[in-house]
Amino acid sequence: MADAEGTGTAAAAATGGAAAIGPWARFRAEFAESRLAMVGLALLAAIVVLGLLAPVISPQNPYDLAQLDVMDSKLAPGEESATGKTYWLGTDDQGRDMLSGILYGLRISLGVGITSTVFALAIGLFFGLLAAYFGGWTDTLVMRVVDIQLSFPAILIALVLLAVLGQGVGKIVVALVTVQWAYYARTVRSAALVERQKEYVEAARVLALGRARIVFRHLLPNCLPPLIVVATVQVAHAIALEATLSFLGLGLPITEPSLGLLISNGFQYLLSGKYWISFYPGIALLLTIMSINLVADQLRDVLNPRLRR
Amino acid sequence: MSAAPLLEVDGLRMHFFTKAGVVKAVDDVSFRVDRGQILGLVGESGSGKSMTGYSILGLVDPPGRIVEGRIVFDGTDLTRLDPAGWRAIRGNRIAMIFQDPMMTLNPVLRIDTQIVEAVLAHADVSRESALARAREALVRVGIASPDERLRAYPHQFSGGMRQRVAIAIALVNGPDLIIADEPTTALDVTIQGQILFEMQKLCRESGTALVWITHDLSVIAGLADEVCVMYAGRLVESGPVADVLERPLHPYSRGLIDSVPSRNERGRPLHQIPGMTPSLLSLGPGCPFRERCDSANGACRESPAITEPQPGRRLRCYHPAA
Numbered sequence: 001m002a003d004a005e006g007t008g009t010a011a012a013a014a015t016g017g018a019a020a021i022g023p024w025a026r027f028r029a030e031f032a033e034s035r036l037a038m039v040g041l042a043l044l045a046a047i048v049v050l051g052l053l054a055p056v057i058s059p060q061n062p063y064d065l066a067q068l069d070v071m072d073s074k075l076a077p078g079e080e081s082a083t084g085k086t087y088w089l090g091t092d093d094q095g096r097d098m099l100s101g102i103l104y105g106l107r108i109s110l111g112v113g114i115t116s117t118v119f120a121l122a123i124g125l126f127f128g129l130l131a132a133y134f135g136g137w138t139d140t141l142v143m144r145v146v147d148i149q150l151s152f153p154a155i156l157i158a159l160v161l162l163a164v165l166g167q168g169v170g171k172i173v174v175a176l177v178t179v180q181w182a183y184y185a186r187t188v189r190s191a192a193l194v195e196r197q198k199e200y201v202e203a204a205r206v207l208a209l210g211r212a213r214i215v216f217r218h219l220l221p222n223c224l225p226p227l228i229v230v231a232t233v234q235v236a237h238a239i240a241l242e243a244t245l246s247f248l249g250l251g252l253p254i255t256e257p258s259l260g261l262l263i264s265n266g267f268q269y270l271l272s273g274k275y276w277i278s279f280y281p282g283i284a285l286l287l288t289i290m291s292i293n294l295v296a297d298q299l300r301d302v303l304n305p306r307l308r309r
Numbered sequence: 310m311s312a313a314p315l316l317e318v319d320g321l322r323m324h325f326f327t328k329a330g331v332v333k334a335v336d337d338v339s340f341r342v343d344r345g346q347i348l349g350l351v352g353e354s355g356s357g358k359s360m361t362g363y364s365i366l367g368l369v370d371p372p373g374r375i376v377e378g379r380i381v382f383d384g385t386d387l388t389r390l391d392p393a394g395w396r397a398i399r400g401n402r403i404a405m406i407f408q409d410p411m412m413t414l415n416p417v418l419r420i421d422t423q424i425v426e427a428v429l430a431h432a433d434v435s436r437e438s439a440l441a442r443a444r445e446a447l448v449r450v451g452i453a454s455p456d457e458r459l460r461a462y463p464h465q466f467s468g469g470m471r472q473r474v475a476i477a478i479a480l481v482n483g484p485d486l487i488i489a490d491e492p493t494t495a496l497d498v499t500i501q502g503q504i505l506f507e508m509q510k511l512c513r514e515s516g517t518a519l520v521w522i523t524h525d526l527s528v529i530a531g532l533a534d535e536v537c538v539m540y541a542g543r544l545v546e547s548g549p550v551a552d553v554l555e556r557p558l559h560p561y562s563r564g565l566i567d568s569v570p571s572r573n574e575r576g577r578p579l580h581q582i583p584g585m586t587p588s589l590l591s592l593g594p595g596c597p598f599r600e601r602c603d604s605a606n607g608a609c610r611e612s613p614a615i616t617e618p619q620p621g622r623r624l625r626c627y628h629p630a631a
Binding site: 023198199200202203204205206207208209210213217218221222 | 368397399400401404405407408409412413414416417427431478
């Protein structure tokens, strides 16, 4: 990677300064080169803020059954209820405000997506590094487990797990982590196999640094760029997978509206003209996944040394 | 030479046990290095010179294994060392400098982190004094404005500067022996000259012994005291550098020296050694150089033993040049 950092080296050499343009500043400048990615980033930031602020900004708490009124069920977007409340995105069959449901749903989707990614990343990272650094039977064992797991469709493994575990946010995170760690393990291993051949690892061995230090301090940071890209894409996958599972009725309980559950609720009314129950959560899900993917695409371009000018 | 050298390699054999067969990467190599002495280890690619260096530091990974011989460093046989023993020696008493300065520094860690880490791995000192030593090491290898440089990342350095940093890391714990594996091959000749000069000065001043592995005889000529010429894993000739370069006895050494282009021979076709290095896999008995040798005859089908034709010089050939 080092030899591809021409611009930084030239700039630093010209001024003779150590930090004329830091790696972080260069990274930001390169990321900002794509308008589309910046739009994606702005959208993603907005979605995250909306999700985080859901309890503050949403007109109704969809978890609180006392706030729901069955009389208000299936109201069209913008319609006013008997009690004078306006539901801007309509209501579902239980009289839940769709806007509130979507905001809370985003919160859960993002939370589940990010939490499961962080755990899967940590686990995958650990086993991937282990496999790459020690090789031999450790490598064989870890990678065969990964191969077996990747030979099944992710949705199938998650379905079986959830059928056994039951419903709930914690359980869906467990299912997603189980499905996803293998991707990271494989990515880390391939990156680490390349990195461990480099002389700086040999140099670290010559300094008699500890194994843990070589693996985590020297190998790990050098394996991160491809992982950051995979992790970003996987957040989107996790969100989609959670929505799918909830849509199928195996993800979250009906009392915790995730986007998938909301879409599922409205599915049966879709052909009877009450499009909004599925439509708006669907749009929210689409925008979330799209914004993450836009950011991930640009990250991949910026972090891939081969695409560097 | 003193009675007990700092490093004595005696009959070292390091073989790779591959699926295709046994590769005798190092096959009966012996030499000794005294304190403050510079030994040049010369040979073509694949002659086993780097593998000899790796063997000394115990860096040979499976399927490679030291099958025979002793490597005695200051009274300790390194071939019998346990991991704790290695931790005490590697990077502390024996340091290594690698070939490619672009690769030996970790690209994501700052220079100060990397040098301080090297200090703290072997000395029980505070971070501040480790940093002070790091700074001092950078000054010693001729890096201007060390404070600024300490906070920089490797990619902000040129190749020569990086190699200086790598040398600073090797020097920071005051080792008794440094093994340098072609450290100037990737550099410009002017930078190479500077680095050679610094290394020679540092060794003379501190009494550090140096094993300099290279394929470049002209580097050895100016730098080393003693030279060992290796061919196909074997030591073919050794002796004081001036003697060996003046009057090479082994036909291979002579070929190597003649292959260096010089100004006097301008216009004439450059000399070359005919043929190629034999594959170490298919190497049968006998002198491995006989296929390319002018003076080879039937006797060369038997491996020649090491002889001492003159005091201080060793040779593995039946037909020493007059």
